[in-house]
Amino acid sequence: xxxxxxxxxxxxLRDLTVRNxxxxxxMCQYSATDGVPNxxxxxxxxxxxxxxxxLVIAEASGVVPEGRITPHDTGIYNDEQxxxxxxxxxxxxxxxxxxxxxxxHAGRKASTGQPWAGGASVDESEGGWQTVSSTGxxxxxxxxxxxxxxxxxxxxxxxFAAAARRADEADFDVVELHFAHGYLAHQFYSxxxxxxxxxxxxxxxxxxxxxxxITDAVRAAWPEGKPLxxxxxxxxxxxxxxxxxxxxxxxxxxxxxxxxLIDASTGGAIPDATIPVRxxxxxxxxxxxxxxxxxxxxxxxxxxxxxxxxxxxxxxxADAVLLGRELLRDxxxxxxxxxxxxxxxxxPVQYERAR
Numbered sequence: 001x002x003x004x005x006x007x008x009x010x011x012x013l014r015d016l017t018v019r020n021x022x023x024x025x026x027m028c029q030y031s032a033t034d035g036v037p038n039x040x041x042x043x044x045x046x047x048x049x050x051x052x053x054x055l056v057i058a059e060a061s062g063v064v065p066e067g068r069i070t071p072h073d074t075g076i077y078n079d080e081q082x083x084x085x086x087x088x089x090x091x092x093x094x095x096x097x098x099x100x101x102x103x104x105h106a107g108r109k110a111s112t113g114q115p116w117a118g119g120a121s122v123d124e125s126e127g128g129w130q131t132v133s134s135t136g137x138x139x140x141x142x143x144x145x146x147x148x149x150x151x152x153x154x155x156x157x158x159x160f161a162a163a164a165r166r167a168d169e170a171d172f173d174v175v176e177l178h179f180a181h182g183y184l185a186h187q188f189y190s191x192x193x194x195x196x197x198x199x200x201x202x203x204x205x206x207x208x209x210x211x212x213x214i215t216d217a218v219r220a221a222w223p224e225g226k227p228l229x230x231x232x233x234x235x236x237x238x239x240x241x242x243x244x245x246x247x248x249x250x251x252x253x254x255x256x257x258x259x260x261l262i263d264a265s266t267g268g269a270i271p272d273a274t275i276p277v278r279x280x281x282x283x284x285x286x287x288x289x290x291x292x293x294x295x296x297x298x299x300x301x302x303x304x305x306x307x308x309x310x311x312x313x314x315x316x317x318a319d320a321v322l323l324g325r326e327l328l329r330d331x332x333x334x335x336x337x338x339x340x341x342x343x344x345x346x347x348p349v350q351y352e353r354a355r
Contacts, residue, residue: 005343006314007306007321011054013260013296015225016173018098018320020054021313022334025300025322026102026176026231028059028073030114035062035075037084045088048327049095052334056097057322058085060104060178063163067105067184070112071127076101076163076170085170093171100174102231103163103218105156107184108133108145134187134194134201140271150198153210156184157217164222175222176229177214182268185211186233189250190269192241208250212257219258229298230254231263234285237273244288251293261296262289263322280308287317298322306337 008020024045031040041058048056062068062075075081089099111128112119121143122128132152133145160177167175179185187193188200189207196202200209215230222228234247251262264286267275275281279302286299299318303309309321327333337343 005310005338005341007310007341008338008343009313011319013174013227016098016227018054019096020052020334021320022053022309022337023055023298023320023322024048024053024057024327025324026057026059026178027324027328028069030070030072032072032074034080035065035068035073035077036081037074037088041074041084042088042091045099046091046095047331049092049097051327051330051332052338053097053327054334055100055174055320056092057100057102057174057176058088058172060102060106060183061163063103063105063159066110066129066132067107067159069104069106069110069183070114071122072114076103076166078166082166082170085167085172089171098173099171100176100229101167101170101172102176102178103160103167104178105159105184107131107187108135108137108139109142109182112142133184134196137193137195139182147196150200153200154213156210157213160214161217161221164218168221168223168226174227174229175218176231176263177211177218178231179211180231180233180263180265180268182233182270185214186269189246190233190236190242192236192238192270204246204249208253211250212253215254215257215259227260228258229261229263230259231265232289233266233268234264234282234289235266236269237267237275238270241269241273244285247285248289248292251289251295255293255295259295261298261319262286262293263298263300264289264318265300278302279304280312283312283317286312290316290318300324306333306340309337310341 131145138144282301286297290297300322
């Protein structure tokens with residue numbers, strides 16, 4: 001007998017209605033030239049929309065050239081990139097899915113090679129650049145960054161806001177601020193990384209200051225009717241590091257500034273953290289933030305089975321699930337999940353966008 005699946009219930013965030021809660025997590029493809037997405041990205045992202053995903057979030061895209069993880073990452077800092085992203089969005093929208101983009105700055109983890117080429121720092125003579133961070137200390141064996149001055153930190157919000165305006169021009173429905181995985185924003189809020197003594201270092205309020213400034217600037221630049229997400233690393237998985245309780249505290253502040261959903265991931269600040277990777281290992285953080293900060297959340301990380309995804313949403317642990325590797329293995333996972341769950345509410349496609 002067919003039934004109603006919580007995973008396939010539409011969800012409304014501001015003026016956007018997403019047809020279900022099975023979403024595509026941002027996945028770096030390291031396949032762009034000068035930050036411009038191409039046919040690879042069209043096929044990569046388009047297949048998930050055809051496969052029934054509700055929201056397709058494009059990879060971490062640099063808000064400035066030096067914010068890219070590698071010289072092969074996508075960007076959202078010029079008109080050519082906007083036009084290329086709009087072409088992709090047009091296709092994804094035509095399949096009934098909503099689209100998002102992750103706005104990012106990799107900080108001290110930028111200017112590296114593609115993973116299959118070893119992922120080491122790329123020298124400036126080979127197309128790399130001097131990296132920047134909250135600190136002058138390197139991440140593992142990567143090249144040491146230059147610590148940003150307070151004046152340079154204060155310029156970051158407008159760079160993210162400019163990227164958000166371009167994302168709107170490209171017709172994205174959602175912007176997600178990448179404040180996780182040891183990238184620049186995380187390099188500020190993690191006490192294991194931030195060693196500053198100015199107004200952007202030290203106490204919790206100082207370490208999250210630039211995140212809140214970026215959020216304010218982006219929310220002001222991003223249309224009122226479009227949702228704003230934030231991806232956080234909810235814990236550093238290390239003694240003395242960022243914790244789930246810290247994430248609840250920060251999430252409350254972000255929600256007050258107009259953030260509509262917290263995408264709860266973990267780790268990445270330091271190279272030697274001991275992470276208990278297992279099926280659904282990050283779900284408890286999404287649940288904690290949802291219940292204690294009273295803000296919608298999405299959960300990500302080793303979510304593979306339809307029944308598992310259904311239980312996460314049905315139990316109230318998260319409002320949506322984000323899938324990555326499992327969708328690479330099966331781009332039609334949502335359609336197969338609907339069949340497995342015997343859900344009668346995946347079709348017809350429900351998709352509304354504010355115009």
